[in-house]
Amino acid sequence: MIDTATANASETIAVSKIYLDLNNPRHKPYTKPSQAISYLCKEDNIVSLARDIAKLGLDPTQKLALLSEGKGDDETYIVLEGNRRVCALKLLEDPALAPPSKRTSFERISASWTNPIKSVEAVVFSDREEAKIWLERIHGGSQGGIGRKDWNSKQKQRFSGSSKNRIALSMIEYGVAKGFIAEEDTNKKITTITRFVTNPIAKEVLGLDSSNPDSISRTRPAEDFDKLQKQFLKDLVSGEVVHSRQNKAEIEAYARKLPGKVGASSVRIDAEPMAAKDQSTGKSTSSKPKGQPRAPKPTPPMAYKIIGHDQGFADKLQQLGNQKMESLYYSVCDVGLKHHTPLVTVGVWSLVESLMTLAGKTGSSTSFKAFFNTENNQSRGFSNNQAKHISEALERLTANGNTTKHGPIGANFNGDDLVNDMALITPALLSLVDKIAKD
Numbered sequence: 001m002i003d004t005a006t007a008n009a010s011e012t013i014a015v016s017k018i019y020l021d022l023n024n025p026r027h028k029p030y031t032k033p034s035q036a037i038s039y040l041c042k043e044d045n046i047v048s049l050a051r052d053i054a055k056l057g058l059d060p061t062q063k064l065a066l067l068s069e070g071k072g073d074d075e076t077y078i079v080l081e082g083n084r085r086v087c088a089l090k091l092l093e094d095p096a097l098a099p100p101s102k103r104t105s106f107e108r109i110s111a112s113w114t115n116p117i118k119s120v121e122a123v124v125f126s127d128r129e130e131a132k133i134w135l136e137r138i139h140g141g142s143q144g145g146i147g148r149k150d151w152n153s154k155q156k157q158r159f160s161g162s163s164k165n166r167i168a169l170s171m172i173e174y175g176v177a178k179g180f181i182a183e184e185d186t187n188k189k190i191t192t193i194t195r196f197v198t199n200p201i202a203k204e205v206l207g208l209d210s211s212n213p214d215s216i217s218r219t220r221p222a223e224d225f226d227k228l229q230k231q232f233l234k235d236l237v238s239g240e241v242v243h244s245r246q247n248k249a250e251i252e253a254y255a256r257k258l259p260g261k262v263g264a265s266s267v268r269i270d271a272e273p274m275a276a277k278d279q280s281t282g283k284s285t286s287s288k289p290k291g292q293p294r295a296p297k298p299t300p301p302m303a304y305k306i307i308g309h310d311q312g313f314a315d316k317l318q319q320l321g322n323q324k325m326e327s328l329y330y331s332v333c334d335v336g337l338k339h340h341t342p343l344v345t346v347g348v349w350s351l352v353e354s355l356m357t358l359a360g361k362t363g364s365s366t367s368f369k370a371f372f373n374t375e376n377n378q379s380r381g382f383s384n385n386q387a388k389h390i391s392e393a394l395e396r397l398t399a400n401g402n403t404t405k406h407g408p409i410g411a412n413f414n415g416d417d418l419v420n421d422m423a424l425i426t427p428a429l430l431s432l433v434d435k436i437a438k439d
Contacts, residue, residue, distance in 0.1 A: 010063060013122045015089050018066065018077045025139075026083065038099045040087045047105050050088040054113040058085060064122035065131050077124065080131045081138065089117055167208060168193035170216040174229065174274055181233040189236055192244045196232075199248060200336065202255035204305050206232065209271040217271035224264040225274075231262045252334075260311030266423055268308075307344065307422050309333040316433045325354060332422075337415030342404050345412040348422060349401025352394075355429060358436045368394040372428055382427070390428045393421040 020037070022030045027039045040046050065081035079086045091098045092113055095106035125131040136143070168190045175181040196202045203210075206228050207220030218225045235242040241254060259266070317325045332347040353361075356371050369391050382390065400412035412418065 009123065010121050011124055012119050013064075013066060013077060013124070014119050015086070015093070015117065017075070018064075018079060018086055018120070018122075020083055020087060020090075021067075021079050024079075024083050034097070036083075037087055037091070037097060040084060041091075041099050041102045044084055046084060046088050046091065047102060047109070049084055050092050050106060050109050053085070053088050053117070054092060054109050057115065058117060058120065064120055065135065066122045066124050067128060067131065068124050068126055077122070080125065080128065081135055082122075085120075089120075092116070165190055165194050167197045167203075167210050167216055170274060171197070171208075171229065171233070175233045178226065178229070180226075180230040181237060185237045192236060192242065195244060195246070196242070196251055196255070199251050199255070200305055201252045201334070205255040205258055205309070207268075208274075211271070216274045218274045219268050219271055220264070221267055221269055224259075224267065227262040227264050228258060231258060256309045256314070256333075257311055259309075260315075266308045266310060266426075305336055305338060307333045307337070307348075307419050310426055313426055313430055313433070316430060316437070320358075320433065320437060322358070325351070325358075328354065337418065341413050341415040341418060342411040344415070345397075345400050345404045345418055348418065349397060349405065352397065352425070352429070355432050355436070359432050359439070368398045372425075372432075386427070389424050393424040394428075396421055397425070 020033055020040075022033070022036055024036065026044065027036065030036050030039070062082070064079060064085065066077035067080050069076050069078060091102075091106045092110050093116065095103055095110050098106045171193055172181070172186045172189065176183050176186065197206065197208055204219075207218050207225050209217040209219050211217075220228070232242065235254075246254070258264075314326070314329060317329055328347060328351045332344050332351060335344050335347070337344060352368055356368070361371055372390065372394055396417070400418075404411040
């Protein structure tokens with residue numbers, strides 16, 4: 001039976017009386033301290049540890065474990081737990097003990113060490129067997145729960161709070177709460193999700209807003225958002241179409257096809273908190289403390305980053321076999337609006353005019369509005385109200401396109417209006433492509 005009262009007693013020990021363990025499990029047995037120092041410096045990043053100690057001191061949550069040798073004034077100690085820390089302290093005190101290749105580094109760090117550590121807190125054991133049971137708790141893994149258990153990727157993220165990984169963690173927690181993904185299928189998935197949600201196009205398609213890193217929000221209606229999340233997490237688990245080896249182009253290609261695959265609309269909403277309800281309790285996963293009323297807080301309107309990509313329209317353009325049309329549409333949906341609204345405006349203007357030409361428009365006198373009123377709106381079954389909105393959008397596109405193309409300083413800089421107008425005229429463009437295909 002171990003005397004735990006003795007084993008747990010802490011003492012203050014002078015660093016000068018502590019020696020490295022030449023039988024440290026980190027390396028093979030050595031006969032000289034210089035051999036152990038050389039190994040630790042080469043394999044265990046002692047330079048980095050020494051730099052951290054010189055800056056912040058020793059970790060106050062971790063005591064050393066020492067083996068007592070000798071008695072009275074002749075008593076010395078062997079390190080059973082904390083060899084890296086003791087090695088760093090010894091080399092900070094005397095850089096000449098470091099291997100030649102590391103000596104300059106330790107001299108530089110030692111010179112900046114303003115609060116040298118002369119003694120340490122330690123638990124002292126009388127023999128190795130007495131200490132072994134506690135060392136096994138530290139280095140032997142979880143051992144069914146009695147040993148130290150490392151944090152998994154989600155737990156590390158909750159602690160560190162990296163903003164880009166927080167989106168991935170929120171998606172996982174949302175998916176688990178909604179039943180889209182099983183908890184056991186989420187291991188080692190954060191990095192892959194992060195690769196997708198840090199891509200602006202994929203993030204926009206999935207309907208994610210991280211402008212407030214403490215509360216990840218959605219920018220799609222709940223039904224559309226859930227469809228996209230469910231399919232994405234399903235594809236993530238399968239590992240066939242969503243995986244960590246995909247490059248930027250592959251990620252964007254996947255994202256563009258996703259709404260069409262699940263039948264999500266192109267509707268966007270002002271950012272709303274991405275709170276899910278636990279399937280077992282029916283309670284929100286929001287972490288707002290109980291008993292504290294939620295103060296009303298206005299949400300600023302969402303600024304669109306790109307024009308929404310309509311996969312159905314893209315497929316119809318592909319069926320035409322006209323590379324120009326495919327490329328134009330891809331470009332206007334790929335170029336970001338924040339800095340390039342004038343360029344995208346001209347691109348949309350060019351896309352519409354080129355489709356009109358393919359459909360039989362001749363000369364330059366016929367306006368967008370006039371052409372579509374004749375060729376589409378009155379003959380393709382649009383309601384009067386829808387036809388009116390299409391006409392108004394086409395009129396704005398004509399004015400903005402002409403101003404941006406031909407005005408010496410005038411240009412369209414309103415990306416939100418451009419996104420809205422493109423969404424309004426897309427049904428008319430789809431109808432026009434059908435007419436071109438038949439002709």
